[in-house]
Amino acid sequence: MSDSAAREALCRMGERLYTRGLVHGTAGNLSLRVEDGWLVTPTNTCLGELDPARLSRLDADGRFIGGDKPSKEAFLHTSVYAVRPDAEAIIHTHSTHSVAVSCLDHPEGCPVLPPLTAYYIMRVGELALVPYYRPGDERLADAVRDAAIKHACVLLANHGPVIAGKGLNEALYALEELEETAKIHLLLEGRKTRPLTPEAVAELLAG
Numbered sequence: 001m002s003d004s005a006a007r008e009a010l011c012r013m014g015e016r017l018y019t020r021g022l023v024h025g026t027a028g029n030l031s032l033r034v035e036d037g038w039l040v041t042p043t044n045t046c047l048g049e050l051d052p053a054r055l056s057r058l059d060a061d062g063r064f065i066g067g068d069k070p071s072k073e074a075f076l077h078t079s080v081y082a083v084r085p086d087a088e089a090i091i092h093t094h095s096t097h098s099v100a101v102s103c104l105d106h107p108e109g110c111p112v113l114p115p116l117t118a119y120y121i122m123r124v125g126e127l128a129l130v131p132y133y134r135p136g137d138e139r140l141a142d143a144v145r146d147a148a149i150k151h152a153c154v155l156l157a158n159h160g161p162v163i164a165g166k167g168l169n170e171a172l173y174a175l176e177e178l179e180e181t182a183k184i185h186l187l188l189e190g191r192k193t194r195p196l197t198p199e200a201v202a203e204l205l206a207g
């Protein structure tokens, strides 16, 4: 993908996320792998109004080399790319229902979200939960890196999801599936539910 095509694609994705209500205000950030580095959305920017010429450019070592100053959360992206060489794009949002689930008390060893539907397993797989750290705390970068080794979809406690994909669309579809499943999970609260069996989940994960 050429530099200009990548810039357009990132801005279009920002607009889609904003239009669909998956991001609000200046929350959330996106990145896309380009030759010799990454494009990242700038700090304090509304994803619905991105300017292709002002996107932040990082070099192959994750250093800021051009455009507007990158998002303060760019380290979430570089932490994931460091351990997922197949990741081409990352979407991080503060989407309402996913954040709500990230604030629940999750017992150790239980899945963050129950396997309610086949599509959730196929798009999101096993969702990792990263404990809460203050914004800017370096331990958050380490925790995200550790979780991303095995998980393309990571949920930051009391914060929101970080989703890696082979392209922007794959990351978007996983994010949307996560957000809708979070909504369903909250709708079902207090009701007796029948999640997929471990056998059914294993069959879906095996592809």
Ligand SMILES: [Zn+2]
Binding pocket: 028, 073, 092, 093, 094, 159, 160
């Ligand atoms: Zn965030």
